[in-house]
Amino acid sequence: MRKALALGTVALSLAGLAAAAAPASAADVTATFTVAAGTLSIATAATSANLGTATTSLTGTTVTGTLPKVTVTDNRGSTLGWNSSVASTAFTSGALTIAASKAKAYIVPTNGPTLTSAALSAVPSTTAIDAATGLTLGAAQVFVTATTTASNSVDYTPTVQVTIDSTVAAATYSGTISHTVV
């Protein structure tokens, strides 16, 4: 019995030494292990949207519409949080173009971001870009940041406003707006 106990100790110590030795050789071949965390997910309520119609005018105008609701679910169970951004391609109709920089996105307070579920009871809310600052769709900028620790699910419905300059020709324009979560 005493011998068995001693053997057990030696085996554990060897395992410890092996673990200690591993990082030294990691530069060439990185040993990996399997991670048990959940997924980070994004869902949109629809795959297309119509921002509405505007009548072109000499002074220019804007068209404003809401995009389908976005739901971000973080089941990774980590303390790292996530951020989402939104960007757009140019809006085109044949050869006619409205630059993505003419569009801005924001979230009106009644449209979120709303924390719909969280693993912790007391959590801070998410932060988002409001209408006053807006966010141009021509560049990468963080739109919503999760300030919540542990697993969480957050909903928000973005509003997009496109400035229609007086030089824009009347047509039906289309484009792609992408939501990115990392």
Place this chain on the structure above:
Amino acid sequence: MRMCWIAIVAVLGLVVGPAAAQPAPDPARTGLGIRLLDAPSDRRDDPRAQVYVVDHVQPGAALSRRVEVVNRTGRAAQVSLYPAAAELTAGSFQVLPGAAANQLTGWIRVSPATLRLAAGASGTATVDIAVPAGTGGGERYAAVMAEIRESSSEEGISIASRVGVRVYLSVGGPKEPVSDFEITTLQAARQPDGRPIVTAQVRNTGGRALDMSGTLSLTAGPGGLSAGPFPAELGTTLPPGGSSPVVVVLDPAIRGGPWVATLTLRSGPLERAAKATVTFPDEAGQQAEPVAAEQLPLAKDPDILVPLAGALIGLIVAVLLYVLYRRRRRDRGDEGPGAQ
């Protein structure tokens, strides 16, 4: 040293159980999901490396990871997989629009590039990163993206959604650059909505990017009151040499001062703490002057704490084993043939 390692094995065993059980039950429709399947063994104690691709390699080296993509959109989907360039700007990790390229994305190959997934199905893709020989040192950023983009009806706006795994890849010599940061100042303020906040200025003094998280506690307040800990807002990513505020939102009931604010921040296994005496302004929208923070000793440094805890657990296990051994020997002594 031997004792320490025994204990570390034991500690890992204990931690894995609750961590695996933690993810909340999935609602049916979470859309398009992604997760990292592999993490390097030498970063077992780094929570960032289990969610992001975080590694340090020498020029000419290659590494490989797998990601799992899950389709919970409720319908069949074609998912594109590709690397996209990312930047650390304004204290955030930002993925550039579309399949933007940088030096790192040129080294990343995701295969397959397309996954056709039935509703509820998941698929695995391999991410191979090959760093060319002769590459200059430094850290580079990208994300492995999974994207669903459906060409919808002839008119209107198509909505694409994509989700990614961040890649923080450091290239350099055999030794990884040290990660470190310092909390320089703490500033008390009251937001326009009346909630008190503490804003800490954090400076990345190491050679790798940091993702900040942590808590703030208030002690020695008016009437000897204590409050907290309050979680720091997440989402601050600091590039090497960068400086950025980390905000902690406190309970609206907290007033006046002075309070001793102790902020503990961490990025992966790295932890630093600092304290300062702060007083909250009474009026909404006002802010006090920033106060220089005093760095606290690293009592919670994992390099010290883990071996210490390890030694303790090892000792307990040894005592238990010894007691068990004594008892068994005594039992055998009572019942065995030796007793006759």
